[in-house]
Amino acid sequence: MATIPNATVSRLVTYLRILDRLEEDEVARTSSDHLAREAHVSAFQVRKDLAYFGRFGTRGAGYVVATLRRELMRILGLTRPYNVAIVGMGRLGEAVADYPKLERYDFRQLAAFDVDPDKVGRDVGGLVVRHVDELSEAVRELDIDIAFLTVPSSAAQGAADLLGEAGVEGILNFAPTVLDPPPDTYVEPVDFLAGLKRLSFYIQQPKLKEETA
Numbered sequence: 001m002a003t004i005p006n007a008t009v010s011r012l013v014t015y016l017r018i019l020d021r022l023e024e025d026e027v028a029r030t031s032s033d034h035l036a037r038e039a040h041v042s043a044f045q046v047r048k049d050l051a052y053f054g055r056f057g058t059r060g061a062g063y064v065v066a067t068l069r070r071e072l073m074r075i076l077g078l079t080r081p082y083n084v085a086i087v088g089m090g091r092l093g094e095a096v097a098d099y100p101k102l103e104r105y106d107f108r109q110l111a112a113f114d115v116d117p118d119k120v121g122r123d124v125g126g127l128v129v130r131h132v133d134e135l136s137e138a139v140r141e142l143d144i145d146i147a148f149l150t151v152p153s154s155a156a157q158g159a160a161d162l163l164g165e166a167g168v169e170g171i172l173n174f175a176p177t178v179l180d181p182p183p184d185t186y187v188e189p190v191d192f193l194a195g196l197k198r199l200s201f202y203i204q205q206p207k208l209k210e211e212t213a
């Protein structure tokens with residue numbers, strides 16, 4: 001398979017969200033024009049993104065929503081369940097534990113960890129917070145695939161290393177620090193502050209936004 005640009009993967013996630021909505025609204029068929037309008041890209045871009053993975057839809061007749069949605073789920077690896085742990089049960093960890101949409105894609109939150117004795121033992125959204133000392137054993141026992149890392153920056157690399165050693169495949173890193181990924185572990189950063197800084201850049205230099213859009 002050709003190398004897939006990161007931007008394509010991000011757009012596939014957007015197309016899937018659009019298809020979820022269409023399916024909820026019981027719309028049976030769609031087109032690259034419709035997906036393009038909703039995703040704010042060109043229809044050529046939609047077709048190009050999908051073409052990395054094969055041929056979808058019928059020329060002139062568009063796509064069957066259920067089929068394209070199933071294909072995108074397969075491409076994005078979302079047809080399998082993922083067991084998830086949250087490391088760092090502060091304000092963000094608690095908010096993430098309460099996020100209801102995860103189950104739709106079979107992300108199963110099974111464990112939560114913290115170092116703070118006041119937090120250990122508490123029930124947060126149905127998860128009993130465990131001490132991080134139990135992490136390795138619990139990750140193996142519960143077959144955890146993915147961790148949400150919501151610890152302070154200073155603790156992030158250590159926690160990531162611990163998760164990698166325990167066999168976690170992916171880390172969604174919310175801490176504002178660039179992690180050295182543990183071997184065989186994929187790290188995906190989520191940074192709300194970085195988004196604000198990019199926004200600030202484009203607000204003060206609106207011309208640049210026009211040129212790069």
Ligand code: NAD
Pocket residue numbers: 087088089090091092093113114115116119132149150151152153155158159173174175176190191192193
């Ligand atoms: P917080 O201080 O409320 O919570 C952090 C928690 O991590 C605490 O409960 C603390 O006891 C725990 N902790 C510390 N070291 C640990 C370790 N080694 N193992 C397990 N748990 C440990 O902070 P918060 O507001 O919830 O923010 C958490 C992180 O997320 C910070 O790094 C913050 O900068 C970041 N953040 C990111 C975004 C984003 O958009 N990505 C938004 C808000 C906050």
